[in-house]
Amino acid sequence: MTDDPFVTHRSLLFTVAYEMLGSAADAEDVVQETWLRWADVDRAEVRDPRAYLVRIVTRQALNRLRTLARRREDYVGEWLPEPLLTSPDVAEDVELAESVSIAMLTVLETLGPPSARSSCCARCSTCPTPTSLQRSTRRRPRPGRSPTGPGSTWPRGGRGYRSIVPSSSRWSTGSWRRCGPVICRCCSTCSHPTWCWSPTVAARWPLPASGGGQ
Amino acid sequence: VVGSDRVATLLSRFKSVAPGAVVGTVWLNGALAGRIDLAGELDTAVTFVVEDGRIARIYAIRNPHKLARLDEEATLSR
Numbered sequence: 001m002t003d004d005p006f007v008t009h010r011s012l013l014f015t016v017a018y019e020m021l022g023s024a025a026d027a028e029d030v031v032q033e034t035w036l037r038w039a040d041v042d043r044a045e046v047r048d049p050r051a052y053l054v055r056i057v058t059r060q061a062l063n064r065l066r067t068l069a070r071r072r073e074d075y076v077g078e079w080l081p082e083p084l085l086t087s088p089d090v091a092e093d094v095e096l097a098e099s100v101s102i103a104m105l106t107v108l109e110t111l112g113p114p115s116a117r118s119s120c121c122a123r124c125s126t127c128p129t130p131t132s133l134q135r136s137t138r139r140r141p142r143p144g145r146s147p148t149g150p151g152s153t154w155p156r157g158g159r160g161y162r163s164i165v166p167s168s169s170r171w172s173t174g175s176w177r178r179c180g181p182v183i184c185r186c187c188s189t190c191s192h193p194t195w196c197w198s199p200t201v202a203a204r205w206p207l208p209a210s211g212g213g214q
Numbered sequence: 215v216v217g218s219d220r221v222a223t224l225l226s227r228f229k230s231v232a233p234g235a236v237v238g239t240v241w242l243n244g245a246l247a248g249r250i251d252l253a254g255e256l257d258t259a260v261t262f263v264v265e266d267g268r269i270a271r272i273y274a275i276r277n278p279h280k281l282a283r284l285d286e287e288a289t290l291s292r
Contacts, residue, residue: 011291018290024283080273082280083242083259084288090244096292097244102261102273105243 005049006038012050013057015100020061022081022105026068030060072109081105221272240284249284256281 006013013034017027034057046052072079081102091097098104215221228235236251240259248260259281263271275281 011289014288015290015292018288023280024288025279080275080277080280081243083247083261083275083284084290085284085286086241086244086290087287088241090290091241091246093244093292096290099292100243100290101245101263102243103263103271106273 005053006035009050009053013053015096016054016057017061018084019099019105019108020058021064021068022109023068024082024084026064027061030057030064033060078106079109081109242284244290256284259284 010031013031014027017030017034018024021027021030034053037056037060038053041052043049083102084100086100090100215224232250232252234252235257238249238251240247240249242259242261245261245264247262249256250258250260257276259275261273261275262269263273
């Protein structure tokens with residue numbers, strides 16, 4: 001059964017789940033749940049197994065995040081992800097290393113609703129067209145409103161994400177700031193729409209009136 | 215603990231705080247990190263956030279539940 005797409009893409013699925021959850025144990029559970037779903041699917045109906053699997057794992061991880069979010073609200077001190085032992089090769093893949101870095105996972109945890117966060121991670125980790133990220137709207141505080149005030153979707157904690165995310169990374173050079181909830185906007189531009197997160201997230205984070213909605 | 219002086223002072227006392235600790239390096243989450251073993255068992259994973267070539271933050275993870283899987287390498291891909 002080595003040609004089963006699930007087996008082929010297992011490490012990708014684990015990576016996506018881990019990026020979203022910051023926990024290897026939870027990520028492993030989610031991958032197992034994904035397999036259960038996958039086992040029930042009529043394979044003949046699936047055009048792109050990789051995209052399909054990523055979508056299942058994203059949804060499962062999102063479900064898990066909602067449960068975890070409640071638990072982490074009561075977490076004493078700053079929540080840190082579960083570290084992963086990786087091979088030195090991972091460090092050579094700069095994007096991958098960055099997306100699973102402790103700094104990134106910690107920052108994602110400080111982002112508001114899990115749905116926003118997950119859409120962000122799922123997007124960045126799987127989208128084959130990162131340029132569409134660049135086209136999405138910059139996430140700016142509205143004039144006259146504190147970016148960390150009530151109702152804000154900015155990372156909590158005041159000290160902000162800048163100091164946590166390495167300044168050399170592409171995240172702090174601009175794309176990260178465009179990569180908040182409004183990330184959904186680029187779903188419409190993505191050439192692989194099946195990889196994009198659900199429209200319900202987009203509905204929850206309405207697109208700003210101005211800005212490119214290509 | 216904030217500030218390079220204070221962190222350095224704290225770290226300089228590390229030997230007296232934890233006399234039996236064995237400090238080593240390990241690859242965690244795609245970056246070089248430290249591991250501190252106490253009495254032959256992994257006690258703390260130490261990760262660094264490097265900014266402009268300097269350490270901006272040090273995260274120490276000691277939760278045993280979060281360290282339980284560190285003996286096996288995870289395969290990541292995209």
